[in-house]
Amino acid sequence: MYLYTQVNGGGDNGSSLQAPLDVAVAQGIDTERHYFQGGYDYLTPPTKEEHENAAKHKQPYKYQVIFEDWSGKGGGRPLIQQIKAALAHSTPVALGFFPREGFMHLTPTNAVDYDDSSPIIGGHEVIALGYDEEGLLIENSWGKGWGDKGFAKLAWSVVAKDSIVAAVVY
Secondary structure, X not given: OOOHHHOOOOOOOOOOOHHHHHHHXXXXXXXXXXXXXXXXXXXXXXXXXHHHHHXXXXXXXXXXXXXXXXXXXXXXXXXXXXXXXXXXXXXXXEEEEOOEHHHHXXXXXXXXXXXXXXXXXXXXXXXXEEEOOOEEEEEOOOOOOOXXXXXXXXXXXHHHHXXXXXXXXX
């Protein structure tokens, strides 16, 4: 949330995938331990002290957009292969996609989103942390009450069909 609070216009207004990454490159990112707002407060901007602490942890971050297509066609198998290759090399992947109704109702006992056919309900971004044969392991920003304590999987069919933008961070 350190990044999102600086690009969301003071509310849950969304942003481009690139905007928070640009903040990370320019400022660094405050540590979880030091950032008192936690991972789910998207309204309270960082304090002066948090900006100063972020500067101490500034890394030579770079990112590269590996896919962008807002037509709703998704990235298909080529995008999946790029995501797998990045994660296999311990490179995080930021993923923007069009969530559907199923994404809203993930729980600890139902933490895989297979919904690739109900109406699209907006746009969203998550971080991809890993994968298996079932799909892409993601961390969401909606708190521990969503999915399995804030984590879930996007089925490969969802990743292929509903992805709109992806970037690797290195």
